[in-house]
Amino acid sequence: MTSTLIRNAAAIMTGLQGDAARTDATDIRIDGDRIREVGRLSPLPGETQVDASGCVVYPGWVNTHHHLFQSMLKGVPAGINSSLGDWLVQVTARYRGRFDGEALEVAATVGIAELLLSGCTTVADHHYLYYPDMPFDGARILFDVAERMGVRFVLCRGGMTKPQPGFEVDIPRELRPESADAMIADVASLVQRYHDPDLLAMRRVAMAPTTPTYRVRPEELREMARAARSLGIRLHTHLSENLDYLRFFREVHDRTPIEFCDEHEWLGPDVWFAHLCHTGGDEIERMARTGTGIAHCPASNCRLGSGIAQAPKMAAAGMKVSLAVDGAASNESADMISEAHTAWMVHRAVKGLGRFEGGGDAVTAEQVIHWGTRGGADILGLDAGSIEAGRAADLALYALDEPRYMGLHDIGIGPVISGGRPHLRCLMVGGKVVVRDDAIPGLDMAELAARSRKVLARVMR
Ligand SMILES: [Zn+2]
Structure with a gap:
């Protein structure tokens, strides 16, 4: 199993209710496709590290x-x-x-x-x-x-x-x-x-x-x-x-x-x-x-x-x-x-x-x-949707580094209360990266736009 440590998050919203909605943890360890632990953690030898400094982390x-x-x-x-x-x-x-x-x-x-x-x-x-x-x-x-x-x-x-x-x-x-x-x-x-x-x-x-x-x-x-x-x-x-x-x-x-x-x-x-x-x-x-x-x-x-x-x-x-x-x-x-x-x-x-x-x-x-x-x-009926040990490693790291999100007194809830489209530094599904810095690896957005224009012309005809 490959272990990954997401480090130094500015805030983590857990997806849980009440007092458990927030945590003072800054780090999330992932083992394979699940979250192994959440806390203030130190990297293990040879562990992959993902820098989440400045980011708010949500469950996918x-x-x-x-x-x-x-x-x-x-x-x-x-x-x-x-x-x-x-x-x-x-x-x-x-x-x-x-x-x-x-x-x-x-x-x-x-x-x-x-x-x-x-x-x-x-x-x-x-x-x-x-x-x-x-x-x-x-x-x-x-x-x-x-x-x-x-x-x-x-x-x-x-x-x-x-x-x-x-x-x-x-x-x-x-x-x-x-x-x-x-x-x-x-x-x-x-x-x-x-x-x-x-x-x-x-x-x-x-x-x-x-x-x-x-x-x-x-x-x-x-x-x-x-x-x-x-x-x-x-x-x-x-x-x-x-x-x-x-x-x-x-x-x-x-x-x-x-x-x-x-x-x-x-x-x-x-x-x-x-x-x-x-x-x-x-x-x-x-x-x-x-x-x-x-x-x-x-x-x-x-x-x-x-x-x-x-x-x-x-x-x-x-x-x-x-x-x-x-x-x-x-x-x-x-x-x-x-x-x-x-x-x-x-x-x-x-x-x-x-x-x-x-x-x-x-x-x-x-x-x-x-x-x-x-x-x-x-x-x-999925074992996903919250940031806690044992759940799926489905995680969104939002870097709130655009004007829309500057000045927030509580950045944890920034994506929801300010709306817009926050810069997505990383999105993982089962520990696998599917978005990196607002880009979907393997997807040519210009080509998709061209294909969608072509299909749209046919649908509209
Ligand atoms: Zn419907």
Whole structure:
């Protein structure tokens, strides 16, 4: 085993909660792919040393909900001022047929590059670009790109078994639904090919129908939950993103989405939902009690005007909270620093609305860091996301050496409270360097920009 010592950090944020969020340690020793010790340490003979002086060290961010293919769908004019319902038709439904294997490969490379450069080390991609007789193997492309770039990758295998409303007659090929049996069979084959149950896995698979019950029938949900559990994988989907969705559930199912999920075996420590902007009644308590998690996507929710999840209330109730960028078509960027900054800001605005005294205590930076790191790893079932002995050596070293970060009285929380894109001196995944001084080894950024322009021209045509 090769041992590495990260030395003289100016601050270390552990990703843990409460008093444990900070440490007076300055050094981190890594053995192989795990952290061995954290403290004030002296180098061992022959040990590799990484100079972290002036740097703030975070656990690598864990992004629990993304749609990487959307990296080629930023700022689509027909959807730029739309809310969710119209945006789904104008942007994602309209453009999905224009993706081929090369477009997906370039989009995934762009998305993962942006995430890595923000200090993200784990990506759960909710990939729903599936239709019968697909001409390319999206899963293989995504796993290959993730492996090449060195990021931990969870493929949340999406898809629909019901057609998109408005497209029931003469459905274009790319909007045709799959059968539930075909989807479940493909998930089982993906598990065979890629899924690693190890707590330090680089590759995982999850069952992730796109949205209950817009795109999947009630009885199929239960089948999918049972199939996932028999395969030993987790369950993920979109839920309660806007008020129309709640009205739909009340009218069609006469119950809340969480009551419905409970009846269809879709709650538990192996389930996490994206968005949950609108929750009421005992929904939060039910999720807390069952260990169900949220992928909180504040930037996307702001962009689409969907509302915002009551993440602080969820966390206080004992729910598992994580952070996620969602697809770049509803965010226009996809980096975890922006997401954390938005989370830190938006809950203060929400709490302050209509009050004489404001919402400055709605959420702390330490809490946001926890959501975005250990909170996400916990939801994904990975032994990562915190800086403590035994966890994955997934670490981000931010050198706060630009004007934006000068003058900070507390540099530990600088990346979250100041936002922007801090200079990333080093990013490690399982002890392996994947970013050095804002560059991704082996990735020619000029070439990627040229390829993305070429693909974009085809997607826009
Ligand atoms: Zn989404």
